[in-house]
Amino acid sequence: MADIAGPPRRRGLRISRGWLPYVLSLPALLACIGILIPFFTAVAYSLQRYRLSQPWAHKWNWGENYLNFMSDPSFWNTLRVSMTYAFLTVGLELLLGLGIALLLQKRTRFNNFVSIMLLMPLMTAPALASLMWKLMTNPGFGILSYFAALIGLEDFRWASSPQTAMLTVVLVDMWVYTPFIMILLLAGLRSLPQQPFEAAALDGVPRLFVFWRITLPMLTPFLLTAVLFRVIESIQQFDIIYAMTQGGPGDKLTVFQVEAYLNFFQSTNVGRSAALLMILWVITYILSTIFIKQWLKLRERQRGET
Amino acid sequence: MYDKEKKLIDAYMAGSMSRRSLIRGLGSLGVTAATAGVLVNAAATRALAQNGFDWKKHSGTTVKLLLNKHPYADALIANLDNFKELTGMDVEYDVFPEDVYFDKVTAALSSGSTEYDAFMTGAYMTWTYGPAGWVDDLNEYIMDDSKTNPDYNWEDVLEGVRKSCAWNGRPGGALGSDDAKQWCIPLAYEQNNLTYNKRVFDSAGLSVPGNIDELVETAAAAKAAMDGGYGIGVRGSRSWATIHPGFLSGYANFGQKDLNVSDDGKLSAAMNTDVSKDYHAKWVKMIQDSGAPDWSTHTWYQVGTDVGAGKSAMMFDADILGYFMNGGTAEAGNLAFAPFAANPDAAAPTPNIWIWAMSMASASTKKDATWYFMQWVTGPEHDLFGAREMDLVNPARSSVWADEMFRDKLSKSYPGYVEMHDLSAPGASIKFTAQPLFFDLTTEWAASMQKMVAGEVPVDEGLDQLAASVDSQLKDAGLG
Numbered sequence: 133m134a135d136i137a138g139p140p141r142r143r144g145l146r147i148s149r150g151w152l153p154y155v156l157s158l159p160a161l162l163a164c165i166g167i168l169i170p171f172f173t174a175v176a177y178s179l180q181r182y183r184l185s186q187p188w189a190h191k192w193n194w195g196e197n198y199l200n201f202m203s204d205p206s207f208w209n210t211l212r213v214s215m216t217y218a219f220l221t222v223g224l225e226l227l228l229g230l231g232i233a234l235l236l237q238k239r240t241r242f243n244n245f246v247s248i249m250l251l252m253p254l255m256t257a258p259a260l261a262s263l264m265w266k267l268m269t270n271p272g273f274g275i276l277s278y279f280a281a282l283i284g285l286e287d288f289r290w291a292s293s294p295q296t297a298m299l300t301v302v303l304v305d306m307w308v309y310t311p312f313i314m315i316l317l318l319a320g321l322r323s324l325p326q327q328p329f330e331a332a333a334l335d336g337v338p339r340l341f342v343f344w345r346i347t348l349p350m351l352t353p354f355l356l357t358a359v360l361f362r363v364i365e366s367i368q369q370f371d372i373i374y375a376m377t378q379g380g381p382g383d384k385l386t387v388f389q390v391e392a393y394l395n396f397f398q399s400t401n402v403g404r405s406a407a408l409l410m411i412l413w414v415i416t417y418i419l420s421t422i423f424i425k426q427w428l429k430l431r432e433r434q435r436g437e438t
Numbered sequence: 439m440y441d442k443e444k445k446l447i448d449a450y451m452a453g454s455m456s457r458r459s460l461i462r463g464l465g466s467l468g469v470t471a472a473t474a475g476v477l478v479n480a481a482a483t484r485a486l487a488q489n490g491f492d493w494k495k496h497s498g499t500t501v502k503l504l505l506n507k508h509p510y511a512d513a514l515i516a517n518l519d520n521f522k523e524l525t526g527m528d529v530e531y532d533v534f535p536e537d538v539y540f541d542k543v544t545a546a547l548s549s550g551s552t553e554y555d556a557f558m559t560g561a562y563m564t565w566t567y568g569p570a571g572w573v574d575d576l577n578e579y580i581m582d583d584s585k586t587n588p589d590y591n592w593e594d595v596l597e598g599v600r601k602s603c604a605w606n607g608r609p610g611g612a613l614g615s616d617d618a619k620q621w622c623i624p625l626a627y628e629q630n631n632l633t634y635n636k637r638v639f640d641s642a643g644l645s646v647p648g649n650i651d652e653l654v655e656t657a658a659a660a661k662a663a664m665d666g667g668y669g670i671g672v673r674g675s676r677s678w679a680t681i682h683p684g685f686l687s688g689y690a691n692f693g694q695k696d697l698n699v700s701d702d703g704k705l706s707a708a709m710n711t712d713v714s715k716d717y718h719a720k721w722v723k724m725i726q727d728s729g730a731p732d733w734s735t736h737t738w739y740q741v742g743t744d745v746g747a748g749k750s751a752m753m754f755d756a757d758i759l760g761y762f763m764n765g766g767t768a769e770a771g772n773l774a775f776a777p778f779a780a781n782p783d784a785a786a787p788t789p790n791i792w793i794w795a796m797s798m799a800s801a802s803t804k805k806d807a808t809w810y811f812m813q814w815v816t817g818p819e820h821d822l823f824g825a826r827e828m829d830l831v832n833p834a835r836s837s838v839w840a841d842e843m844f845r846d847k848l849s850k851s852y853p854g855y856v857e858m859h860d861l862s863a864p865g866a867s868i869k870f871t872a873q874p875l876f877f878d879l880t881t882e883w884a885a886s887m888q889k890m891v892a893g894e895v896p897v898d899e900g901l902d903q904l905a906a907s908v909d910s911q912l913k914d915a916g917l918g
Contacts, residue, residue: 139803182565183874185914186874186915188569271732287731291735292674292734294892314681377734378676379676379885381888382885382886382888382892394881397541398678398877398878399875400570
C-alpha cells in the first residue's frame with residue numbers, strides 16, 4: 133500500500149520572523165562596515181606622523197598634519213587648483229549641457245539619435261580619453277595642434293605649458309562629462325508639465341521670458357542634481373589630470389587626489405596623504421550638504437505651490 | 439640530445455669553439471640559432487648542477503615573483519625551464535606594466551602580503567623598502583656558504599652597481615659602505631649617455647658634442663637642420679625620473695651633489711651653488727631652444743620613441759633605451775652611441791645609473807628557496823644567457839662584459855655601444871644621496887625645473903626657492 137503523503141515540505145533555509153529584519157539589513161550593514169573601517173583608519177592615519185620610509189619616526193601627532201597645512205603653500209595651491217578646476221568644469225559643462233539639452237528638447241527621431249550619439253564620450257574611461265587627447269594635442273602629429281596652427285596658434289603647447297594646462301584638462305573633462313549633464317537636463321526638460329508653456333504661448337510671451345521665468349525655475353531641481361554629482365566628482369578628479377600631466381607643469385594641476393596619490397604611493401607619506409583626503413572629504417561633505425539642503429528647500433517650495 | 443650536438447656544445451662551453459662555428463655546426467645538423475641558444479644554456483645548467491652544491495634541496499617548492507614588463511623579465515622567463523630542471527622547484531609569476539608596477543609592489547609589501555617571495559625593483563625604491571622592513575638584507579645569504587653555490591662569484595658583479603644596491607639605512611649614509619645592507623641584487627643596469635642619429639648628424643655636418651656647452655650648441659644646430667624635428671630629447675615630466683638620467687649624470691660630472699651631509703649626519707640642500715646654477719641655466723636653455731615642444735610631459739617613453747622615429751636628433755638618456763630604439767624603428771640602424779662628460783675638465787663621464795634588481799620580500803614564507811631562485815637569476819650563467827641570447831643589456835657582471843661573443847654581438851649591431859660602456863662604466867654609480875625623502879625632494883626638483891623652463895621663475899631664484907623648501911622638508915622630517 134502506498135504511503136499517504138502529507139503536504140510537501142519546503143526545502144531550504146528557514147529564517148524565523150524574529151531574525152528576518154537583521155538578516156535583511158545584513159548586506160547594508162556589511163557595506164557600512166566596509167566603508168566605515170577604511171574611513172576611520174584614514175582618520176587615524178591623518179593624526180599620525182607616518183611615513184613608511186621612516187618607521188622609527190611613526191607616532192601620533194594628533195592635529196599636526198592639519199596644522200602644517202596652514203603654513204604650507206603647496207596645500208593652499210592644491211586647494212586653489214582643485215576649486216578652480218571644479219568651478220570651471222562644472223560651470224562650463226552646465227552651460228554647454230543646458231544649451232544642448234534645449235536644442236534637443238523636441239522629441240524627434242533626429243534629436244533622439246543625436247542625444248544617444250552625444251553620450252559616447254561618457255562611455256569612454258576618463259584615463260583613455262586623456263590618452264586620446266594627449267595624442268590629439270601632440271605638437272608633431274596631433275590633429276588639434278594642426279587645427280590650432282591653422283587659426284594662427286603656432287606652437288600651441290596645450291597641457292605642457294603652464295599657461296594652457298588648466299584649459300586643456302578642463303576641455304577633456306568637458307568632452308567626457310558634458311553629455312552626463314546634457315542627458316540629465318534633457319530628461320528634466322522633457323518631463324516638465326506642458327500647461328505653463330502652452331499658456332505662455334497663447335499669451336504670446338517672448339521665448340526668452342519663458343526660459344527665465346518658467347523653464348529655468350522648473351528645471352532647477354534637475355540642475356541642482358546635475359551640479360551636485362558633477363561637483364563631487366570634479367573636486368575628486370584624478371585620472372584625467374594624472375594621465376595628462378601628473379600634476380604639472382610645475383604645480384599647476386596638483387589637485388587633491390593627485391597630491392594625495394603622490395604622497396602615498398611615491399613618497400609613502402601616509403599621514404599627509406590621509407590628512408589631504410580628510411580635508412577633501414570635509415569639502416565634499418559641506419558642498420553636498422549645501423546642495424541637498426537647497427534641493428530639499430526647493431522641493432518643499434514646489435509642494436507648497438502645488 | 440644527440441651525441442654530435444652535445445659534443446659541439448661541450449666544445450663551445452669549454453671555449454674551444456666560437457659561437458659562429460657552433461651555430462654553423464648545429465645548423466648543419468638541422469638546429470636553428472634560437473634552439474642552439476637554448477641548448478647552450480641547458481649545457482650551462484648541467485655544468486652548474488655539477489658544482490657540488492645541493493641544488494635540489496628545495497625540490498617541490500614553488501616561489502612566486504612579481505615582475506615588471508621589461509626585456510630583463512623576458513630573459514628571466516625564457517630561461518625558467520632550466521632553473522626548474524636544475525632545482526626541481528616551480529616558479530610562478532605576475533607581470534605588470536611599468537606604469538602601475540611600483541604601485542602594485544608598494545601595495546603588496548605594505549600590506550604584509552605573503553603572496554610574492556621576490557620581486558623586481560629599482561635601487562632607489564629600496565631606500566623605502568629597506569628601512570620599512572619590507573625586504574631582507576641579502577648579505578645574510580650571499581655570505582652563507584651553505585646557502586650560496588660556490589660559483590656564484592659575488593665579486594664578479596660590477597662594483598659601482600653592486601654597491602649602489604647596498605645602504606646602511608642611515609640618511610646620507612654612503613652606498614656600499616662596510617656596514618651597508620644588501621637590499622637588492624642587480625639583474626642589469628642602465629648608464630646615461632648620448633644616443634644620436636648619425637644620419638642627421640652626417641647630413642648637417644655635426645660632430646658629437648664633448649661637453650655641456652657643445653651639447654647646447656649641437657642640439658640647436660641639429661634642430662635648425664631638421665625639418666620639423668627637435669634637437670635633443672631629455673625627460674621632463676613632473677617626476678623624480680626626470681632628474682635621474684641625463685640631467686644628474688651631467689650634474690655629477692661637475693662634482694655637484696643633491697644634498698650635503700654634515701659630520702653629525704644632518705642633511706641640507708646642495709643644488710643652489712654657483713656651479714649648479716650655471717649648469718641648470720645651460721640645461722634649461724637647451725630645452726627651451728632645442729627640446730621637445732611638449733617636454734614637460736615627456737617620460738622615457740617619449741624620449742626613446744622620438745629618437746627612434748627621427749623626431750629628435752639625439753637624446754641624453756639611458757643607453758639601453760638607445761639600444762632598443764636601434765631596432766624595429768624608423769631610424770633603426772642610424773642610431774649611434776657616445777659617452778658623454780658634461781664637464782670639459784672631467785677626465786671621464788660619471789653616469790648616474792638605474793638598476794633593475796631583485797629583492798626578497800620579508801614577508802616571504804619560503805626565504806631559503808627564494809634565495810635559490812635569486813642566486814640563480816643573478817648568477818653568471820643566467821646573466822650570460824640573457825646577454826648572449828636575449829636583450830639583457832647592460833649585464834651587471836664583469837665576466838659577461840668580458841665575453842667576446844657578447845661583445846661581438848653588440849658591436850655588430852650597435853656600433854660604438856661597447857666602447858661607450860667601457861669608457862663610462864668606471865664612473866657609473868648612483869649619484870643621489872640615499873635618504874627617506876628621495877622621491878619627495880627629487881619630484882619637487884623636477885617641478886622646479888618645469889617652472890624654470892616655462893620661464894615662470896629665473897633659474898637662480900628657482901634654485902634658491904627649491905633649496906629653501908628642501909631644507910624645510912628635511913628639517914620637518916628630522917633629517918636636517
